[in-house]
Amino acid sequence: MLLILALNKRTCSRVALKTLLTRSRSRRRRLPSATLLFFMLLLRAGMASNLGGLLALLLAVSICGAVTIPGPISDAHRSAALELFDGSFSSLEEAYEALRVFEILAIGNKPDVSATTCNKVVEILGSSSPVKDLFYALKVNGILKCKVNGDAVKDIASRLKAAVNDASTLVDMYYSIGSLVLIKDQASDVDVLLTDADGTFHSIKALSQSDGRWRYSSDNPESSTYAAGLALEALAGVISLASSEIDQSRVNKVKNDILKLFDSIEKYDDGTFYFDEKFVGGREHEGSLSTTSSVVRGVTSFAAVTSGKINLPGDKILGLAKFLLGIGIPGDAKDFFNQVESLALLENNRVSIPLVLSLPATVYSLSKKDQLKVRVNTVLGSAAPPLAVKLVRAFHSDAKDLSIIESKELQYDQNNGIHVLEVFPDNVDVGTYMFVFEIILHDSSGEKVYATGGQVHVPIYVTGIIKVSNTEIAVFDSDLGSVETQKTLDLAGNDFVSLSANHLQKLHFSFQLTTPHGHAFKPHQAFVKLKHETKHEHIFVVGNTGKKFEIILDFLGLVEKFYYLSGRYDIELTVGDAVMENSFLQPLGQVDLDLPEAPEKAARLPPLPVDPYSRYEAKAEIAHLFRAPEKRPPQELSLTFLSLTILPFIGFLVGLLRLGVNLKNFPSSAAPATYAILFQFGIAAVLLLYVLFWLKLDLFTTLKAVGFLGVFLMFVGHRILSHLASTSTKLKSA
Amino acid sequence: MARSSSSKDAQDLFRALWSAYAATPTNLKIIDLYVIYALFTALIQVVYMALVGSFPFNSFLSGVLSCVGTAVLAVCLRIQVNKENKEFKDLAPERAFADFVLCNLVLHLVIMNFLG
Structure with missing residues (x-):
């Protein structure tokens, strides 16, 4: 139980994350999902038929539900960051996210990746890479301070300035302007100031919508909150890069946009605020976390470069912080970065x-x-x-x-x-x-x-500790009401009673619960369990009458529920509550029940509930039963008999010789002789075919071949036999 | 005395039978020899089965039936080619032989199918 309690804090944060992830779509509140979890656990505990476990889970859940205020970033985040960002990055974007998280969380013993990462940065800055790669290379360079060739940076700066003017989509502008701002911070000697800052500012502003959201490009009608964050950050960049001051009225318009954007913020009942995309489809859908952090990034950077305050309500900013902290520790590197960076921006922003x-x-x-x-x-x-x-x-x-x-x-x-x-x-x-x-x-x-x-x-x-007192257990007769046995129990002393009762009697059990202040206490759970020797168990809820908890088991009414099972029943008492420090599950004793014989129509005893975990155990091994092979004679014997079968054939041949058989009747002229030979060969062929049929051919192939051979055989057979017949008739007539 | 006379009688009987049989035409003798050959082969298989059991029973059956069937067909041929059987006087022995060959081929097709 203690273990579960100790674990629950960590589990809670996981649960909270899951809840957040689901509610970002279904807009579910936190409370119902906690209740759902509770019922799931209840169900599971019920299956395990272990009230002690149920009690522990109940405690864990009720305390878990209490943590509504997420604490600030702690050491748990630091160790999680070291696990998540292990030093193998496939791109500079990932490398930047890791380095930035290490920087924000001030992690000392981080993996040393500066040499390899710097090589990549120099390589990208020296070639004509896409703007996005340049952007992240410069970001990494800002943290690692790699030795970058100054001329290369100048080249890039002029290229980026051209790109700002040519850019048509918001994302392109965001990366080019962002890169120029980074160059400005890293290399003070490079000229990065925008000559037409007003024009650039206007072209970004032109993509904004009336509700404070932005479009990704002029030919894309869908507006997005994520894009608004990008646009605000880009506008902040333009302001810091402007060679001459931007018109204040334009800046104020953008401030108004920000206020409108915060009007569309989503919220939960507990004061958590967050941003979410309103449309799904078209572009890749950004989750609520990345959308929120995009807006936070945009608003804080815009507030940093403009004079005057943006009048955003403090509770919304706090609500955003609550949202970000409520996620707990994300398991995904991107989410982790978004969370930590947004929190770092909120930590030190000019709004509140x-x-x-x-x-x-x-x-x-x-x-x-x-x-x-x-x-x-x-x-x-x-x-x-x-x-x-x-x-x-x-x-x-x-x-x-x-x-x-x-x-x-x-x-x-x-x-x-x-x-x-x-x-x-x-x-x-x-x-x-x-x-x-x-x-x-x-x-x-x-x-x-x-x-x-x-x-x-x-x-x-x-x-606090709840005092259990006046525990009494008694057996009395139904009709007379006379008490047969009455015993007082001291639950602290582990008393154990032995009772006996028949179906005409009643069992009465009562106890009192008092709080440390002497008030009557009503726990969440008070159960009595009767468990038969055969493991069949029955649970009764102990009712509460004023100060006293009592239950009367009338065995006459319970015989059917007990399936007429006589014998020894163990009695267990469970009392539990989230605020009760001494929740317990205690055996009270046993009762020997003498119940009548089951009538014929009585309900059959149900099978015992199967332990749900047993389904994961190994199944019994299946022994396959094969037909035993028939007894075969030894091979020598079979071979002997094979040779024996040849003996009659030899006898036949010898007999033929003795009879003086000859082939004188074989036709001597060419044509009949040919037919005779063909006839013999035909028969031989058919017999060979039969052997093949036995060895490998099937009936259909054989029949086809036999058909052809048969026709041939009939022809030659007819020829030779009619020739012989005519010769013999000639002989006779002669 | 009686015994030697009876054995002598038996010897006389066999001798008489043998001399009567010697008058049989050679072609009938060949057929007789063939029938005996087939029956002996069948007999050997039956002995084999009696010794080791009838496990591949279909094989045993086809082996024995092949021999017995051949023997029966040969007997039929002998009846038809025997000139003393006036019944088949109009039937040419070549025709009888053709029937014999055809029947044997059909019989053995079935035997092979049954052999397994």
């Missing part, structure tokens, strides 16, 4: 810097009396400006109007950089509570720089 309030633990244990800690960081986990955290109010999640704490400022622990609620109010009993925090900046002018998100609702689980 989001501050993230996070809790190391959202579970407060009454038995341990630890402190409730709150941490406020920037998205990348660095320290926030001087501020105070105020607990505005806290209330039980079932009674929203009844505040248990109001307006309390948390103490700031200077050494650890956390805000601590030192004294937890005494009147708080176990249960789920909603704590409402507020961040108050010491420097009031900071409110324009930072986005704190107003009041932050955090669900807190207050857990």
Whole structure:
């Protein structure tokens, strides 16, 4: 159970990622999917027919659901980055993403790829590569500072300037302008200023739509949010490359576009904001993460080069940060880069810097009396400006109007950089509570720089040890109500009762649960399980009557459910709740049931549920049964008999010789002799054909051949035999 | 005494039979020889089967039936070419031989098919 609890934090982030990925399409909320997961787990736990497992899963799930505020980037991200970017890059784009992530996360022991990557950069900058390759080569060069030939860069700069003027699509312009900006930053002696900056600015602006989105090119009617991000970044580049100042009214128009773009932002109920493409098809569909990061990149770079503030609401910026952090740790390198880079841009932007309030633990244990800690960081986990955290109010999640704490400022622990609620109010009993925090900046002018998100609702689980008392188990007669056996159980002492009952009696079981504050406690689960020797088990929900939990098992009504199975039943009690620290599954004892014989019509005993994991086990080996080969005689014997069959033939030949057979009757003249020979050969041929039929031919081939041979044989046979007949008649008549 | 006289009688009987048979035309004798040859071959196969069992039963059957069938056909031929059988007086022996050959070919086609 502890293992699952320890694991759940990591699992939760995975679950959150999956949820995010699905909801970006289906617009599902986080809560329903968590519920879905819960039911799936319930189902699985039910199959395993292990209530202990069910309990643990329930706990894990309910605590998992509580982590609604994602924390800032932590060391988990750093180790994941080292795993994801292992130093083998197929392109400079991938290399740049890896290097940039290492730079942002300040990872020290990164794989050393500078030599090979620099070789590639120099190679690309020295040749006439496509603009996109140049762009990423320059980006890598910005980080690695490779030794690049200055003349080559000058060539590229002039080529890019021409490309900016000729470019017709947004993507081409984005790469050319981006490359020029990079050259400006890397080589100060190269002239990269655009002479016709106004014209370029206008041609990019011409692709914008009324809703703040952009088109990829003038002949493409579809507008895209992803393209808006590219366009804003390109416009920021144009402004920084302009030789003369861009007309302020044009810049203001673009600012208006940004505001309109933020009107079309998507949101979840928990204050998460993100951008998503509205159309699918045509181009490759960009996911919500890459779209959001494109917009973040565009807006932050545009804000950086323009004077004056863009009046974007702070909660939307914070919502974007929440979206990016809520993804957890992406398993894909591109997603990882998009997430980390966007967060880095938000960390230090001119619009408003989001501050993230996070809790190391959202579970407060009454038995341990630890402190409730709150941490406020920037998205990348660095320290926030001087501020105070105020607990505005806290209330039980079932009674929203009844505040248990109001307006309390948390103490700031200077050494650890956390805000601590030192004294937890005494009147708080176990249960789920909603704590409402507020961040108050010491420097009031900071409110324009930072986005704190107003009041932050955090669900807190207050857990404690639940006392089980007055446990009684009794067997009494149905009609008379007289108690036959009554026993008191001490659950802590592992008491074990042995009872016996027949079908005319009832089993009564009751206990009480009290919270540390002495209130009656109603757990999520209270089950009694009766398990027969044959592993057939029956689960009963223990009802709650006021303070007491009790269940009466009337065996007369249960005989059919028990399939008339007499014998020993083990009794187990399960009590579990997310806020109960001592959830338990305990054997109580056993009851010897004497049930009547099953009538003929009674339902048959169902087969025991099969362990679902057994289907993955190896199946029983199949022994194939082949027909035993017939007994064959030894080969020598067969060969002897083969030679024996020749003996009669020899006898036949000897007999013929003794009889003095001769071939004098064989025709002597040419034509009949030929026919005679042909006749003999024909018969021989037919017999040979038969042998072939036996050895390999099939019946149809044989019959065809026999047909031809037969005709031939008939012809020659008729000729020779009629010749012989005529000779013999001549002899006779003579 | 009685025994030697009976054996002598038997010897006389055989001698008489043999001399009577010696008068048979040579071509009939050839056919007789052929029939005996076929029957002996069949007999050897039956003995073989009695020794080792009848496992490829179809092979045994075709072997024996080939011999027996040939023998029967040869007997038929002998009946037809025997000049003393007035019944077949008008039938030329060549015609009988042609029938014999044809029947043998058909018989052996079936035998080969059955041989396995």
